[in-house]
Amino acid sequence: MKKRKLEENIFKGLMIVSLLLVFAALAGIILVVAVKGLSSLNLSMIIETPKGGYYLGKEGGIANAIVGSLYLMAGATISAFIISLPAALALQKEYLSRRFADFTRLILDILWGTPSIVYGAFGFVIMVFLGMRASLLGGIVVLTLLIIPIMIRAMDEAIRLVPFELKEMAYALGTTRAETTLAVVLKQSLPGIFTAVILAFGRGIGDAASILFTAGYTDEIPTSLLDPVASLPLAVFFQIGTPVPEVQARAYAAALILLFIVMLINIIARLLGWRFAKNIVR
Amino acid sequence: MSRIKIKQLSISYGNHQVLKNVSLDIPDRQIIAVIGPSGCGKTTLLKSMNRLLDLNEDVAVKGEIFIDGENIYRPDIDVTALRKRVGFLPQHPYPLPMSIFDNVAFGPKIHGLDISSTPAVSGAQEETGKKEGMRRFVEHYLSLAGLWDEVKDRLHSPAAKLSIGQQQRLALARVLSIEPEIILADEPTSALDPISAKLVETQFKILKQDYTIIFVTHILRQAKRLADYIIFLYMGDLVEHATAGQFFSEPRDEKTRAYITGEIS
Ligand SMILES: Nc1ncnc2c1ncn2[C@@H]1O[C@H](COP(=O)(O)OP(=O)(O)OP(=O)(O)O)[C@@H](O)[C@H]1O
Ligand SMILES: [Mg+2]
Numbered sequence: 001m002k003k004r005k006l007e008e009n010i011f012k013g014l015m016i017v018s019l020l021l022v023f024a025a026l027a028g029i030i031l032v033v034a035v036k037g038l039s040s041l042n043l044s045m046i047i048e049t050p051k052g053g054y055y056l057g058k059e060g061g062i063a064n065a066i067v068g069s070l071y072l073m074a075g076a077t078i079s080a081f082i083i084s085l086p087a088a089l090a091l092q093k094e095y096l097s098r099r100f101a102d103f104t105r106l107i108l109d110i111l112w113g114t115p116s117i118v119y120g121a122f123g124f125v126i127m128v129f130l131g132m133r134a135s136l137l138g139g140i141v142v143l144t145l146l147i148i149p150i151m152i153r154a155m156d157e158a159i160r161l162v163p164f165e166l167k168e169m170a171y172a173l174g175t176t177r178a179e180t181t182l183a184v185v186l187k188q189s190l191p192g193i194f195t196a197v198i199l200a201f202g203r204g205i206g207d208a209a210s211i212l213f214t215a216g217y218t219d220e221i222p223t224s225l226l227d228p229v230a231s232l233p234l235a236v237f238f239q240i241g242t243p244v245p246e247v248q249a250r251a252y253a254a255a256l257i258l259l260f261i262v263m264l265i266n267i268i269a270r271l272l273g274w275r276f277a278k279n280i281v282r
Numbered sequence: 283m284s285r286i287k288i289k290q291l292s293i294s295y296g297n298h299q300v301l302k303n304v305s306l307d308i309p310d311r312q313i314i315a316v317i318g319p320s321g322c323g324k325t326t327l328l329k330s331m332n333r334l335l336d337l338n339e340d341v342a343v344k345g346e347i348f349i350d351g352e353n354i355y356r357p358d359i360d361v362t363a364l365r366k367r368v369g370f371l372p373q374h375p376y377p378l379p380m381s382i383f384d385n386v387a388f389g390p391k392i393h394g395l396d397i398s399s400t401p402a403v404s405g406a407q408e409e410t411g412k413k414e415g416m417r418r419f420v421e422h423y424l425s426l427a428g429l430w431d432e433v434k435d436r437l438h439s440p441a442a443k444l445s446i447g448q449q450q451r452l453a454l455a456r457v458l459s460i461e462p463e464i465i466l467a468d469e470p471t472s473a474l475d476p477i478s479a480k481l482v483e484t485q486f487k488i489l490k491q492d493y494t495i496i497f498v499t500h501i502l503r504q505a506k507r508l509a510d511y512i513i514f515l516y517m518g519d520l521v522e523h524a525t526a527g528q529f530f531s532e533p534r535d536e537k538t539r540a541y542i543t544g545e546i547s
Contacts, residue, residue, distance in 0.1 A: 093339065164337075166376045169453075172334055173389045173460055174365035183388065187379040279379045281442040 033259060037252030045253055050219045055239075057246035062254050065235035067221050069258070071136055072231055073205045076143035080151050080204075081197055083144070088155035088193075089185070094177045105156065111149040117209035119146045124213040137225040139215025146210050147200035154199050158192020159185060166281060190276040198269045202262050208233035232258040285310050285494065286331065286464070291345035293326055295338065300326050303345075304520040306513065313486055314496045315509035315526075319547055322515045324498040325373060328466045331496070332368035333361050349464070366393050369462030373469050373498075375453030377441035382433050385441045385452055386420045389460035400461065419459070426489075427455035428481040446473045454482065458489075465489070467497040471504070483508055502542065506530060514538055516546075 048061035091101045123142035132138060162185050170180040186193070208231070216228030217238065232254055239251035286308040293301040300323045308314055316324045329335045331347060333354060346353045354364055366389075378385050390397055397403050397419045420437070424430040429451040433444070441452060450473050457465060470486075471479035486495055486508060499505050505512060505526070512529040514522045514537075522529065522538045533539045540546045 094337075098339065163376065165372065165374055166379075168334060168337060169372060169376050170378060171337060172332070172365060172370035172372065173392070173456065174362040175392055176362055179392055183380070183392075184378060279381065279440045279442060281376055281379050 030259065033252050033255045036249055037254075037256040040246065040249040041253040041256060045250070046257070049221060054219075055242060055244070055247055057244045062230075062232070062235050062250070062257070064219055064221050064230040065232045065254060066257060068136075068215075068230040069205055069232040069261075071222065071229060072139045072143055072211065072215060073201060075136070075140035076147060076204050077197060077201050079140065079144045080147045080200060084148055084151040084155055084196070084200075085193070087148075088152045088159055088196075089181055091152075091156050092159060092181070092185070094180075105153065108149040108153050112153060115209070116146055116207045117212075120210040120213050123210065127214060132226075134214055134216025134228045135226045136215065136222045136229040139211045139229055139231070140225075142210045142214045143204045143207070146207060147204040150203055151196050151200035154196030155189075155193050158189040158196060161192065162188045163281075188280055191273045191280070194269060194273055194276060198266060201265060205262065206233055206258065208237050232261075285350050287348040289346045289348070291327075291330065291343070291347065293323070293330060293335070293344070294342050296340045300518050301330075301515075302518045304515075305345075306520060306523055308494070308496065308513075309511050310494055311490060311492070312494065312510035313490050313508050314494070314511045314513060315505035316496065316498045316513045316515065317500065317502065317505050318515035318521075318541075319517075320500065323518050324515055325468055327513075327515065328370070328468055328496065328498055331464075331466055332365045332370050333359075334365070334370055336361070362393075366460050367462055368464045368466060369457035369460060371453055371457050371465065371467040371470050373472065375450045375473075377444060377449050377452055378456075380441065381438045382424075382441045382444070382452065383420055383437040386423050386455050386459045387416055389456060390419065393460055395461065423455040423459045424452075426458055426485065427451045428478070428485060429455060447475060447478045450474055451478065451482065454485070462493070464494045464496070467495065469498050469500070471499075514541065516541070 044059060045061040046066065047063050048059070049064045050062070051058060051060035054060035090096055091104060093101070096104070119142050123138060123145070127133070127138050166188065167180055167184055170184045175183070211231055212234065215231060215234075217230050217234050218228045219230070220227070222229045235254040236251045236258070239247045239254065242248065288304055288306045288308070291301055291304045292299065304327070316327060318324055326335065330343060331349075331354075335341050335343060343355060346355060348354070349364075349368065352359070378388060380388065389395075397415055400419060400422075403415045403418050403422075421430060421434070424433060429448060432448060441449070444452060450470065454467075454470065457467075471482050474482060483504070486497070489495060490510075497508075509526045512522075512524060512526050513520065514529070514535075516537055522533065522535045524534075529538070530542060533542060537546065
């Protein structure tokens with residue numbers, strides 16, 4: 001009897017410690033970034049591009065990086081979505097044999113684990129070969145490649161949760177594979193698919209290494225797909241590396257803005273997710 | 283007269299043989315009960331009749347099943363059309379992830395059924411428009427399944443919110459909505475309270491004028507009450523099949539007798 005109680009308490013203790021650790025880490029990160037960055041976070045930081053002498057502490061802002069990151073991620077998220085959804089749906093057993101699907105999953109998991117600098121280097125090699133310079137287009141392509149494995153695998157997990165009996169129910173009515181997929185599988189896994197997109201977005205917007213050589217960096221807001229483009233992670237990276245304390249503080253302000261965007265997207269996604277979950281069968 | 287003829291049907295999952303050389307003619311426009319102990323292959327037999335078994339990966343079907351003279355295991359058969367003709371009510375009736383209304387409207391929509399020619403709507407469509415036609419159609423089948431009164435005020439809320447018993451009747455309405463000729467029902471009352479179960483049984487008795495209904499049950503009394511014809515499976519063998527009267531009063535096989543008297547189960 002005592003042993004069971006002890007076991008119960010150990011488990012409870014472990015769970016509490018783990019959760020506290022998670023909350024403490026998040027709070028710590030936000031706190032550090034806020035304390036260091038809030039002082040230099042002001043309106044001009046958000047709406048102005050860097051002026052002359054900005055990197056020595058003079059005025060200007062990082063609108064170039066904010067807009068740049070949003071451009072990059074809008075492009076990458078949309079193109080990754082267009083590729084990932086059919087790919088994830090194809091992993092269903094109606095379309096691919098279990099063996100081939102599992103093999104594909106293995107490949108995707110390896111790609112998922114590949115360091116993003118490798119993606120960056122790969123993209124760079126290709127761009128040199130094509131005679132392209134660092135650009136918004138290059139950044140979007142590499143970010144798309146970077147987030148596709150996450151998006152497909154997260155969608156795949158959501159789709160696999162659809163009970164087989166539910167699909168069988170549709171097939172019993174005489175649906176084709178496409179009809180079953182559209183009317184049942186997609187509807188049932190919509191919240192999960194949505195989460196997959198957000199997850200991939202989160203990974204992409206925070207990544208610096210993949211776009212270092214492929215998107216480049218610039219103080220301007222790009223006007224064409226072939227212009228180089230700034231981004232928030234690289235804004236953090238470059239500014240934190242300068243010797244000027246004011247500029248270092250601005251790195252934290254940039255990080256704060258990045259955190260805020262990720263938070264906002266997550267909250268909006270949760271709110272929308274509830275609407276999608278209305279018809280779900282449990 | 284028999285529309286469904288099963289010839290030397292053997293089915294195995296991997297190397298586990300589940301049905302062994304079953305041959306049988308199933309009578310038309312009657313209620314047929316498939317009975318037998320758990321795991322004897324009742325669900326498998328049912329699913330073989332509209333090729334729902336195809337969805338399983340390592341299932342092997344040998345033999346032939348003829349419906350209206352056509353072997354449904356011929357490779358060039360249109361499986362979606364077959365499943366429209368041979369409706370299936372599963373053991374666990376999940377609702378489709380959509381509203382109650384759409385659950386019933388879905389089948390006719392995918393099959394492009396001309397609902398204005400169905401008895402449920404019959405001509406009303408010209409006067410009232412397409413939308414009202416579909417509404418009447420849905421009402422008709424929900425009523426037929428004994429669900430209309432309970433859901434008429436919330437047709438557009440999610441079907442997932444219905445109770446299990448209501449979901450089972452919704453599944454019945456959904457099967458009926460594609461206007462099949464044959465209905466396969468796998469323990470259609472297993473999740474129902476006695477009153478709803480009676481309701482479904484009554485529906486079956488009405489429906490048998492137009493449909494052939496093959497249902498699985500493990501309740502002998504229900505088979506006795508409802509069925510005109512009995513198919514008795516035991517560990518994958520077709521032990522006996524006969525009219526209900528003969529099956530229960532003068533069983534020919536020793537196993538049947540033992541099963542009826544409850545000596546084996
Ligand atoms: N998908 C499957 N893969 C492997 N074996 C299966 C599968 N489905 C059923 N079986 C096996 O086939 C046998 C017959 O199963 P079936 O579902 O037809 O039985 P049943 O008569 O409907 O039983 P119950 O009354 O419990 O529903 C069982 O031994 C079962 O374990
Ligand atoms: Mg069964």
